[in-house]
Amino acid sequence: MRKKIVAGNWKMNTTVAEGVALAKDLVAALGQVPSDVNLVVAPPFVHLTSVGEVIADSKIALSAQNCANKAKGAYTGEVAAAMIAGVGCEYVILGHSERRQYYGETSATLVEKMALAFENGLKPIYCVGEMLAEREAGNHFAVVRAQIEEVLFGLTAEQMANVVIAYEPVWAIGIGVTATSEQAQEIHAFIRKVLAEKFGALAEEITILYGGSCKPSNAKELFACPDIDGGLIGGAALKAADFIAIAQSY
Ligand code: 13P
Numbered sequence: 001m002r003k004k005i006v007a008g009n010w011k012m013n014t015t016v017a018e019g020v021a022l023a024k025d026l027v028a029a030l031g032q033v034p035s036d037v038n039l040v041v042a043p044p045f046v047h048l049t050s051v052g053e054v055i056a057d058s059k060i061a062l063s064a065q066n067c068a069n070k071a072k073g074a075y076t077g078e079v080a081a082a083m084i085a086g087v088g089c090e091y092v093i094l095g096h097s098e099r100r101q102y103y104g105e106t107s108a109t110l111v112e113k114m115a116l117a118f119e120n121g122l123k124p125i126y127c128v129g130e131m132l133a134e135r136e137a138g139n140h141f142a143v144v145r146a147q148i149e150e151v152l153f154g155l156t157a158e159q160m161a162n163v164v165i166a167y168e169p170v171w172a173i174g175i176g177v178t179a180t181s182e183q184a185q186e187i188h189a190f191i192r193k194v195l196a197e198k199f200g201a202l203a204e205e206i207t208i209l210y211g212g213s214c215k216p217s218n219a220k221e222l223f224a225c226p227d228i229d230g231g232l233i234g235g236a237a238l239k240a241a242d243f244i245a246i247a248q249s250y
Contacts, residue, residue, distance in 0.1 A: 001203060002206070002207050002229045003038060003164075003207045003229070004037045004038060004229055004230050004250060005015055005037075005038045005039075005040060005164060005207055005209060005229065005230040005231075006037055006039055006040070006126060006239075006243070006247040007039070007040035007041070007043045007063065007091075007164075007166075007209065007230070007231070007232050007233065008039075008040070008042060008229050008232065008237025008243050009042045009046075009065060009093060009096070009211075009232055009233065010022075010041065010042060010043045010044065010047075010237060010238060010240075011029075011098070011234060012067075013044075013238055014043065014044070014047070014238065016046060016047050019043045019050070019051050019063065020047070020050050020051060020054055021049040021204050022214060022240055023043075023051045023055055023060075023115070024054055024060075024248035025144065025240035025242065026039070026041070026055070026059045026060060026235070026240050026243065027054060027055060027060065029064055029111060029232065029240060029241075029244045030058055030059065030060070032216065033243060033244060033247045033248060034245055034248065035177035035245050036189070036247075036250075037230070037250055038059065038061065038230075038249055039059065039060045039061070039089060039247060040060065040061045040062070040063050040090075040091055040094055040104070040125075041055065041060055041061075041062065041063065041237070042062075042065050042091070042125075043065075044061035044095065044122075045064060045065070045079050045084075046083070048062060048064060048087045048088070049087050049120075050089040050193060050222075052087055052089075053184075056088070056247065057150060060091045060210075061090040061091060062087075062090060062091070063089055063090065063091035063092060063093060063125060064084040064089050064091070064092045064093065064122075065085050065092075065093045065096070065123070066079070066092070066093065066094070066096070066099060066113075067080065067081040067092050067094070067113055067116060067117060068080050068081070068113070068116070068117075069109045069110075069112035069113045070112075070118075070135060070217065071116060072230050074117070079120055079204055080116070080121050080180065081113070081116040081117050081119065081120040082116075084122060085120040085121055085122055085125065086197055087194070088121070089122060090123060090218050091115050091122060091123045091124070091125050091126055092113075092122045092123075092125070092162070093124075093125045093127065093150065093166075093232075094110055094113050094114060094117065094124045094126050094127070095110045095127045095128065095147070096124050096127045096132075096168070097127060097129055097170045097173065101170070103160055106155050107146075107150035107151050108148070109146060109150055110126075110150075110151045111150070111154060114126070114152075114159075118159050118162070118181050123162045123163065123164065124162075124164070125163075125164045126151065126152065126163055126164070126165050126166070126167045127165075127167075127168050127211070127241040128144050128147040128148060128165065128166070128167055128168070128191070129144065129147075129167055129168040129169045129170050129211075129212070130143040130144060130169060130170065130171075131143075131170045131171065131172035132170065132250060134232070135169065135171065135186070138230060140169075141187070141190055144157070144167070144187060144190065144191060144194075145190075145194050148165075148191065148194050148195065149194070149198075150154050152195070152198075153173070153198050153250070157185055157199055157202055159163070160166035160195075160202060160206070161202060161206075163206065164207045164208075164209060165188055165191060165206060165207070165208045165209065166208075166209040166210075166211050166232040167184070167188055167191060167209070167210055167211070168210075168212050168232060169183075169187075169212050170212075171212075172212030172213050173211070173212045173213065173234065174213070174235060175213060175223060176213050177186060177213055178212055178213040178214060178215075178218050178222070179210070179212060179227050181221045181224070181228075182209045184222055184225060184228060185225035185226065185227055188208050188210070188225065188228050189226075189227045191208055192208065192227055193202070207229040207230065208227060208229055209219075209228075209229060209230045209231050209232045210222050210228050210230075210231050210232070211231060211233065211234065213235075214231040214232075214233050215233075215235075215236040215242060215246065216242055216245035216246055216249065218238070219245075219246040219249035220230060221250040223249050225250050231246060233246055
């Protein structure tokens, strides 16, 4: 049985006070979430400690949204994997399309980040996904294959077993229009097939999340697909009722 995960990527939203209030609302509503659905929240770095305190005794796990590609030292403005682990994070999101697009993150950088995440006991939530022009040109399978091969194929099986993948088509992020469940299932199955080429039967155990305008009205259909094991939620994760409703969609 693959682990079911609904993760909230808060991106650069909420003040600490707002984030703490949101986390408290989530904890208060946990009784409504099926016991086999694991929740993760990824607030901004400066919230990790205070949000971590709110969720400490709950089943909600803490994630960072990024980490540095260096262990420590003179890298002004960066946050190291060790620091993230030190405030109680279990996960770290790596390779989000916004980081690839706006901050020039490459596969080479992500290989370094991934290694540091593992050294510090963090589980990466590794994001892949194509841009609109790439899908329109029919290149989406090649793009996603390259993102997987370049960053994940160098991992040991033991490391790979601790990776969660999030497929997020860039054209479906933040605009309200999701990929159809057929489009999402097709590429999730493809991702599993590519993983199997390198990791064999382990591919069946890897949790693959869908992300991109996932909300209460479409989550049920997406999560019903055989290769979709949950969601990485942006906008809808900022409202406790919506996030919980998505988690209830299994
Ligand atoms: P939205 O749910 O706002 O489309 O964002 C998805 C996402 O990028 C999560 O990482």
